[in-house]
Amino acid sequence: MKYIKLAIVIFTISLLSSCEDVEGEFLEAPAQSTLNESVIFSTFDLAKGAVDGILEPMGQTNSYRGRFLPYYGFNTDAEWNYNSDEANNPTGELMIYDAEPTNSQMNTENNAWAQMYLGIERANICIKGLRSFGNTDVNEDLGQLLGEALTYRAVYYADLMKAWGDVPARFEPITPETLYLPKTNRDEIYKRLLDDLAEASELVAWPNENSLTTSVERVNKAFVKSLRARLAMVASGFQQYPDGVRRSNDPELSVTNMYTLALREADTVITSGRVQLSSSFETLWRNYNEEVLSAGRESLWEIPFAAGRGRMLFSFAIRHRGVDQHTGQARGGIAGPLPNLFYDYDEDDLRRDITCIPYQWGIPIDGFAKQELVGLNTWYFGKYRYEWMNRYVTSTNDDGVNKIYMRYAEVLLIAAEAANELQGPGAAAPYLKEVRRRAFPSALQAQKVDGYVDNLNSQQAMFDAIVQENKFEFTGEAERKQNLIRWNLLGENLREAKVKLGNLQTRSGEYADVPTTVYFRYAEDNETLEIYGLNRGETQQPGPEFSAFDWTTLTDVEVNSLFKEGVDPDDRQFWPIWQTFIDGSNGQLTNDYGY
Secondary structure, X not given: OOOOOOOHHHHHHHHHHOEEOOOOOEEOOOOOOOOOHHHHOOOHHHHHHHHHHHHXXXXXXXXXXXHHHHHOOOOOOOEEEOOOOOOOOHHHHHHOOOOOOOOOOOOOOOOHHHHHHHHHHHHHHHHHHHHHHOOOOOOHHHHHHXXXXXXXXXXXXXXXXXXXXXXXXXXXXXXXXXXXXXXEOHHHHHHHHHHHHHHHHHHOOOOOOOHHXXXXXXXXXXXXXXXXXXXXXXXXXXXXXXXXXXXXXXXXXXXXXXXXXXXXXXXXXHHHOOOOOOOOHHHHHHHHHOXXXXXXXXXXXXXXXXXXXXXXXXXXXXXXXXXXXXOOOOOOOOEEEOOOXXXXXXXXXXXXXXXXXXXXXXXXXXXXXXXXXXXXXXXXXXXXXXXXXXXXXXXXXXXXXXXXXXXHHHHHXXXXXXXXXXXXXXXXXXXXXXXXXXXXXXXXXXXXXXXXHHOOOOHHHHHHHHHHHHHHHHOOOOOHHHHHHHOOOHHHHXXXXXXXXXXXXXXXXXXXXXXXXXXEEEOOOOOOEEEEOOOOOOOOOOOOOOEEEEOOOOOHHHHOOOOOOOOOHHHOOOOOOOHHHHHOOOOOOOOOOOO
């Protein structure tokens, strides 16, 4: 069944150890349990309900659903949030590297920070119970659940560190002695997560290997190994520590050790044959919007949302200005690709016209809306589309579409990056070619796949190409920011992006041949735009049936809104811990990084 289920039993289990106080922490409290832990965690259906409950906090309004997923990951050299150019906008401040601990969007006691720790506490209870009573060495189904609980806990911690850096670490259910904890060096947390995921990968099955791994809404071995590879790359990468931006000083997290681990895990997934790229980039995203959940495809694991939870399309879909033939929800479009990104793609790259959309759905007349051009300054992510769904969304503020947490294309690019570092560009080439092969028509692959990749003759050239490929593949999926951080390219690429936006605005430099007028007409269905003039050099009026549209709308304020003037994004790689959690920490938590 497609939803995050909070089984009644999870409340029972939680009461064995804790209850939630007003600060979002957990306090020990005596309580009567209707079931004994030994019964719950030795009985598959009861234990499954408890493990499912680990994910329930993700669906809360101020958690992943309405705060973390819509806001984390902006702004980058590929995407921005449309609140960024509004002065003193609390949402915009989260994007422009100017967030304060008292930010009104985030400084609430039920926010993502608290919900993540609620999920971790539930995971800790399940892990302890399954280890104690599940006989997981013999009972494979309960072993699968233990692997899921270990993985879900790793997901929560990975996202906490992605957003906040060093955070408190708790790997056992809360006791009075561990109620208030200081921050733990993230290196120690990463090492623990890598060990946990190694264990989990031995417990969970491959996609479709058993009845528990037939859906991407449940954890499988391909995802666990891929997540372990991702975390190894992050743990060894550059990131802001209290003493500056650097790699880890821990020899266990050296580039050689971590890239070797990442390449081994990625290769295991690749050679397993258990997952694969979608046949085309468009098919991938049509399947996503159609909510195809069968495992063994490109999506490795998805955060599962009920129809009344989740805001992926509500936040990121092509904008719909009203209730129309495609959606009963007039939303989408809070963010989009940078205007220059469309022109940075190779014109033959099939990902471009899926990723970068220059139109919205206008105000409907009698329930019928047409596509209409918006302007050079406003593009939308075409990966998210109400019009590609198989159901009609009627909720006012949720769409129920899952979040793809990781997909197979990332595994291939992790393998390419690790192989390049350890063995050189020749070893990286096959992985990069596989990703690019899907991006170009077969007639052009000899030149734009094989020729392009074979010409990357140095480690630096290959690395630069992998950085670009990640951008063209993942824009709009909240992957870019953390990758720029670990590559030590966040500040550099954001500053370069501002220059690019300025050049596009003035039609100078690399954007001198971008048209200043585009032309449009409607197809026979009277709703779909046919556009001429988006591509470089398309400057001739295509015919009297086409209408002209100004393509110069990009202001100085917008160009400069990518990050706050006078701020170095590398000094603000993480959000501050919100003040309510500082105040409720009994003096244990403080903010670093100049907050």
